[in-house]
Amino acid sequence: MRGLIAVLVALSVWQGVVWASGVPPFILPGPARVAQALMDHAAMLAVNARFTLANLTAGLALGVALGVGTAVNLALSPAARWLLRPMLIAAQAVPVFALAPILTLWLGYGAPSKVVMVALVVYFPVASVLFDALMRPPAALDDLARSMGARPLRRLTLIQLPAALPALGSGLRLAAVQAPLAVIVGEWVGSSRGLGHVMLMANGRGQTDLMFAALAVLTAMGLALFAAAGAVQRLTEKGRPEGRPQAITTR
Amino acid sequence: MIRITGDLILDGRVLLPDLALDCPAGRWTALMGPSGVGKSTLGRIVAGLPVAARLAGAADVAGPVTLMGQQDQLLPWADALANVTIGARLRGQAPDRARARALLADLGLAGLEARRPAQLSGGQRQRVALARTLIEDRPVVVLDEPFSALDAATRAQMQDLAARHLAGRTVILITHDPLEAARLCHAAFLLDARGTRPLALPATPTPRALDDPQVLAAQAALFRSLMPCAA
Numbered sequence: 001m002r003g004l005i006a007v008l009v010a011l012s013v014w015q016g017v018v019w020a021s022g023v024p025p026f027i028l029p030g031p032a033r034v035a036q037a038l039m040d041h042a043a044m045l046a047v048n049a050r051f052t053l054a055n056l057t058a059g060l061a062l063g064v065a066l067g068v069g070t071a072v073n074l075a076l077s078p079a080a081r082w083l084l085r086p087m088l089i090a091a092q093a094v095p096v097f098a099l100a101p102i103l104t105l106w107l108g109y110g111a112p113s114k115v116v117m118v119a120l121v122v123y124f125p126v127a128s129v130l131f132d133a134l135m136r137p138p139a140a141l142d143d144l145a146r147s148m149g150a151r152p153l154r155r156l157t158l159i160q161l162p163a164a165l166p167a168l169g170s171g172l173r174l175a176a177v178q179a180p181l182a183v184i185v186g187e188w189v190g191s192s193r194g195l196g197h198v199m200l201m202a203n204g205r206g207q208t209d210l211m212f213a214a215l216a217v218l219t220a221m222g223l224a225l226f227a228a229a230g231a232v233q234r235l236t237e238k239g240r241p242e243g244r245p246q247a248i249t250t251r
Numbered sequence: 252m253i254r255i256t257g258d259l260i261l262d263g264r265v266l267l268p269d270l271a272l273d274c275p276a277g278r279w280t281a282l283m284g285p286s287g288v289g290k291s292t293l294g295r296i297v298a299g300l301p302v303a304a305r306l307a308g309a310a311d312v313a314g315p316v317t318l319m320g321q322q323d324q325l326l327p328w329a330d331a332l333a334n335v336t337i338g339a340r341l342r343g344q345a346p347d348r349a350r351a352r353a354l355l356a357d358l359g360l361a362g363l364e365a366r367r368p369a370q371l372s373g374g375q376r377q378r379v380a381l382a383r384t385l386i387e388d389r390p391v392v393v394l395d396e397p398f399s400a401l402d403a404a405t406r407a408q409m410q411d412l413a414a415r416h417l418a419g420r421t422v423i424l425i426t427h428d429p430l431e432a433a434r435l436c437h438a439a440f441l442l443d444a445r446g447t448r449p450l451a452l453p454a455t456p457t458p459r460a461l462d463d464p465q466v467l468a469a470q471a472a473l474f475r476s477l478m479p480c481a482a
Contacts, residue, residue, distance in 0.1 A: 154341045
């Protein structure tokens with residue numbers, strides 16, 4: 001209800017600015033015009049949105065799977081930690097968005113370069129947040145594992161992973177913010193499909209209303225993704241009063 | 252028999268000099284003394300847990316040890332039954348759920364097996380922790396102020412339960428409570444910067460009654476020993 005009111009207020013302020021300032025529609029179209037564009041181009045937008053969403057979810061799944069795999073392996077193996085930990089830290093300093101042109105060069109204009117882009121952006125926060133949490137289980141539970149003579153793998157599945165779930169939840173939320181950015185940057189750098197491509201084309205042809213329509217679809221997609229990540233995070237904190245979301249230490 | 256000898260050293264400073272602790276097998280021994288003196292550290296050394304301090308000497312411990320602390324150390328995401336069977340599961344063994352249920356029932360927690368720690372009271376959580384300690388069935392048990400966070404009535408009840416279920420084991424009880432030591436222990440030591448001093452306790456069977464005149468006299472004597480100016 002509160003969200004609905006906020007949206008209505010924002011829309012009326014937007015329309016009010018358009019009316020009061022008299023800006024031409026190719027600079028700032030009003031909400032009604034954008035809604036008209038949304039309906040006029042519904043089929044085309046849907047096709048491109050599907051392409052973008054498919055890359056987004058595939059990239060998310062790939063990035064989360066690789067991130068969790070890395071964190072678990074690092075937590076289990078001191079040798080892997082010794083070798084890979086510095087690389088992980090150094091790799092985080094690379095601005096992933098700057099890799100977009102290279103990925104397009106290597107993987108082409110199709111879906112793979114976008115999926116890899118999203119996966120890269122998702123991979124680092126998930127891997128590093130989860131790894132940090134796996135390495136720092138609550139001291140009392142660490143003592144418990146030790147005095148019970150726990151096997152490393154059992155310790156991981158019964159104590160470290162459950163204790164790290166809330167941290168993984170906040171890593172996922174962070175990933176959900178970054179992923180739509182990554183997919184759009186990927187499409188801007190080089191693509192013949194997707195909402196990012198639609199925005200670039202519309203911009204070139206002066207179809208500002210279509211650009212805003214694509215942006216609206218993209219925003220809805222981002223909000224849905226963020227809500228889903230929030231739901232997952234609440235799930236990871238189920239039944240633990242002390243399981244507050246942990247501070248996020250990565251970018 | 253557990254024997255701890257030597258100096259306990261933290262950052263080059265001697266915390267406890269000339270330790271000479273003999274904890275007889277099958278008996279309860281209380282470790283008392285001011286906060287921060289290193290009692291819990293000794294308990295962790297006996298239990299084989301990592302400590303910041305160093306023992307320049309020897310800790311001879313006969314057999315495997317379990318430790319029960321002031322914190323219940325329960326997994327917040329697991330129910331009472333899963334918490335009791337955690338030891339076996341951590342070792343990759345088949346958990347004995349029937350015995351876990353029986354222990355929980357014995358400790359007055361029948362019907363609460365599916366509750367998570369957050370849904371239990373402080374006393375109930377400590378009883379789950381006691382069941383987890385008991386199911387391990389180890390000859391040596393370190394109790395590090397396990398009942399200090401409980402209210403007086405619950406504490407007395409927990410003392411009786413622990414004394415009954417851990418009778419015949421070698422128990423080291425770290426405590427600040429003279430009454431607890433006087434009710435439950437066969438021997439007691441006062442630890443402080445000057446060294447180790449044995450304290451007198453009644454020779455009657457444990458757990459001793461709260462209002463036993465010998466217990467009250469021992470409690471008063473322990474109190475006097477714990478207060479440095481009166482000692």
